[in-house]
Amino acid sequence: MRATAAVAIGVGATAAVVVASLVQAAGDTPIAAALTAAVPAEYQTLIEEAGNTCPEVSPNLLAALLRQESGFNSRAKSPVGAQGIAQFMPSTWESHGIDGNSDGKRDIWDPEDAIPSSAKYLCTLAQDVKDVPGDKQSNMLAAYNAGSGAVRKYGGVPPYKETQNYVRTINAASKGGGSGKTVTAQQSTAALAAARKMLNQPYSWGGGNAEGPSTGICCSPNGSSGTDIRGFDCSGLTLYAYAQVGIDLPRTAAQQYAASQTIAAKDARPGDLVFYGNSAASIHHVGIFVGDGVILDAPRPGEHVRFSPVYNMTDLYAVARPKQNTNKEI
Numbered sequence: 001m002r003a004t005a006a007v008a009i010g011v012g013a014t015a016a017v018v019v020a021s022l023v024q025a026a027g028d029t030p031i032a033a034a035l036t037a038a039v040p041a042e043y044q045t046l047i048e049e050a051g052n053t054c055p056e057v058s059p060n061l062l063a064a065l066l067r068q069e070s071g072f073n074s075r076a077k078s079p080v081g082a083q084g085i086a087q088f089m090p091s092t093w094e095s096h097g098i099d100g101n102s103d104g105k106r107d108i109w110d111p112e113d114a115i116p117s118s119a120k121y122l123c124t125l126a127q128d129v130k131d132v133p134g135d136k137q138s139n140m141l142a143a144y145n146a147g148s149g150a151v152r153k154y155g156g157v158p159p160y161k162e163t164q165n166y167v168r169t170i171n172a173a174s175k176g177g178g179s180g181k182t183v184t185a186q187q188s189t190a191a192l193a194a195a196r197k198m199l200n201q202p203y204s205w206g207g208g209n210a211e212g213p214s215t216g217i218c219c220s221p222n223g224s225s226g227t228d229i230r231g232f233d234c235s236g237l238t239l240y241a242y243a244q245v246g247i248d249l250p251r252t253a254a255q256q257y258a259a260s261q262t263i264a265a266k267d268a269r270p271g272d273l274v275f276y277g278n279s280a281a282s283i284h285h286v287g288i289f290v291g292d293g294v295i296l297d298a299p300r301p302g303e304h305v306r307f308s309p310v311y312n313m314t315d316l317y318a319v320a321r322p323k324q325n326t327n328k329e330i
Contacts, residue, residue: 035059037173040072043085043111050100050116054123056140062119064173065144068166068258071280074111084108086118096121132156141167165252172250173258182261182321187245188271195241195288195296201305203298204229208236210243224301232298232305234286238273241288247322253277253286260320268319275320276313283317 035048037060047066051059069087070076082089088097088108097106100116107113126140128148134156142150142157145166150158157167183191198213204226206217216226216233226233232240235253242249249256257275268274268289277283287297290307298305299312310316 035063037063039063039067043072043115046100046111046115050119053116053119054126056126056136057119057122058174061137061170061174062115062122064170064258065118065122065141066115067173067280068170073279074109074114076279084114085111086114088114088117088121092121093117096124128152138167138171141170165255168250169255169258172255181324183242183245183247183271183324185269185271187242187247188269188321190245190271191241191247192271192288192290192296194244195237195305198232198237198240198305199296199307201298202229202231203233203301203303203305204231204236205233205301206236208232208240208298210240210248212240220301222301226301234298237296237298237305238286238288242322247324249322254280254283256286256322257283257318257320260322262318262320265319272319272321274310275317276315277317278315279317285313289319 035044035051039047043066047063048059051057051062066072066085069082070085072085074085076085076087077083078087080089083093090108093106093108097108097113097117098120099106099113101110101112106117122140122144125143125148126136129139129143129151130136132139132151132155138157139151142163146158146160146163150160150163157164201213204213204216205220205224207214207226207229208216208231213231214236215228215230216236218225218227220226235249235251235256238253238256239249239251250259253275254277256273257280260273263272270289270291272289274287274289274295275283276285285297285299287295287308289310290296293310294307295310295312296305297308299308
């Protein structure tokens with residue numbers, strides 16, 4: 001199975017742009033899908049063009065995949081050796097990498113080669129698994145993560161937790177692009193107010209839903225179980241808070257980041273989400289920004305919902321604002 005890279009990107013380090021330029025032919029027939037997702041400005045054109053390589057791939061899908069793979073970091077390298085912005089394994093690059101910028105070499109570290117190669121590889125995988133039952137896009141993404149053989153073997157997305165989360169996260173991000181509109185300041189403030197009412201609720205691993213505190217599941221990485229504790233974990237709290245204002249967030253912190261729009265730290269307002277991790281794929285914690293360097297969060301087993309300093313954890317990754325049209329179910 002492929003592994004995404006652990007790459008630190010500071011808050012506000014990625015400049016984002018929103019592009020909406022649907023090209024249409026006579027009769028209003030779309031001939032190119034539009035990019036509406038937030039991506040670094042330097043990759044906008046590359047993703048717009050490569051995202052129309054075949055009907056199975058769109059610019060928003062490609063942008064979501066690159067964010068999940070590397071956080072748009074062209075120097076990313078995973079612990080298992082996947083390289084570059086699209087996280088190709090060297091062996092896969094040898095057979096599927098292309099010279100996207102026609103400079104005479106295929107460079108896995110060059111986004112001008114890696115981004116179109118990623119799109120072309122997705123198209124190849126779509127053909128490889130076209131006869132497999134189930135959702136075609138999900139099967140294609142699963143093949144990118146786990147290989148076509150695994151998708152064919154299991155008759156769809158394989159029963160690997162990493163691959164299932166990978167597919168769910170990218171699908172959510174690609175479908176969440178839409179108009180690019182984020183929640184209003186009024187919604188953010190109301191979500192924060194809802195979360196405040198949960199102060200002192202106990203931490204429960206896997207606990208919390210749109211209705212409020214709930215018993216959780218077993219078990220956290222350190223073996224903590226929430227099965228006998230009614231409360232919230234970090235993403236359960238944020239899911240609950242935004243459900244109160246009509247916004248359905250995905251369940252995990254990493255999925256919530258993918259379904260939100262990154263903003264500069266200086267633009268943070270009460271109710272925005274603050275994420276922690278070393279890459280988009282390794283996000284492990286989320287809190288709700290209160291202001292003045294403070295978040296409201298469910299920090300860890302044995303603790304309660306509380307106010308914490310923003311820099312209480314050393315791996316602050318990004319501040320992001322949920323989108324209006326996020327979906328809990330993929």
